[in-house]
Amino acid sequence: MPTPARTSLEAIIRAARGVLEAEGLDGLTMQRVADAVGVRGPSLYKRVRDRTDLIRLSVDDAARELTVALDDAADADDPRVNLRALADTLRRFAHAYPTSFGLLFAPTRGDVRLGPDTLAASSRAVLETAGALAGSARALEAARTVVAWAYGFISMELAGAFQLGGDVDVAYSYGVDRITEAIALRD
């Protein structure tokens, strides 16, 4: 006799993302997530292969949320305005979900890797805006330059590497301008 489902993959991912940001990666235990969705630990394995899979699903879910935010952000005509909006959106995302952000490109964790489709979707808005600034032939490398800088800057910020002083908001804003001009230089 079938038992009605007492939870769902969506609920599990939502709970896992909450735990991930509240307690960090080490705090994400199967027990903790099971408690949060009102089920026993072993039941999670009905919907999720293992803990690594759950982490990947959570980061993937966060990446999709980021993609939506980025797509919404770049709605102006001026590509410089759009690039700033994209950079600000990425930084807001990172502050809201630092652990997920850190795992997005974490070189340390080969096991938690996003699918190419998720990556491509989240790159779309940046690629388009970068292309408008640098020329479509240079779109890819321009986009990489912007994302690399922004990811690096925000990672260092979150890691507390900017202890030498100075206003981090100002530094970020200034950096966006510099990078924008750097990729807008035609040759």
Added chain:
Amino acid sequence: MPTPARTSLEAIIRAARGVLEAEGLDGLTMQRVADAVGVRGPSLYKRVRDRTDLIRLSVDDAARELTVALDDAADADDPRVNLRALADTLRRFAHAYPTSFGLLFAPTRGDVRLGPDTLAASSRAVLETAGALAGSARALEAARTVVAWAYGFISMELAGAFQLGGDVDVAYSYGVDRITEAIALRD
């Protein structure tokens, strides 16, 4: 009656770094490190507070090695040449010790954080070269821009985010040039 020491903190850190790069962060178990230095697990706690402490010590050790390499790299008169040498040195370090590199600024792991002195020492060469390019008043933000870009680029490279094709070496080299010109622009 005193027992002669059968290992040392240095040997433990060396072994831990080896395991860290060979097996990744999850592979760094106390048991594994103990085996590598020829001692039982509990003995490690005579020299190390806990596993987190051992990770931090390992990353700190890697950071010191990086500092030496950076100091040696920037020996030319032309700051552009030096900046390229510094960028190449950082990238070589990252490829040699990807896990340590990832932990250097990992936003995800607040527990494994380098001391300000270690950070300051490793920044010195970059700060000096950046200052020579951007002017000493702009040295700090110029250095941050370079390091943020390089860290982000290499992280994405190691994370496999550059699957869209193109020669990564060329992209890195090109990026160094762009960033160099961006921070060399006086205003």
Added chain:
DNA sequence: ACCTGAACACCGTTCAAGT
């Protein structure tokens, strides 16, 4: 068809007992 308790392997850590 999903959920559960019991069980297992593994790991970090402590500690009393050895030398």
Added chain:
DNA sequence: ACCTGAACACCGTTCAAGT
């Protein structure tokens, strides 16, 4: 003074038994 085996708590994971 350092090392060890035993022990404990905790966690991921499996599985037979329940409904």
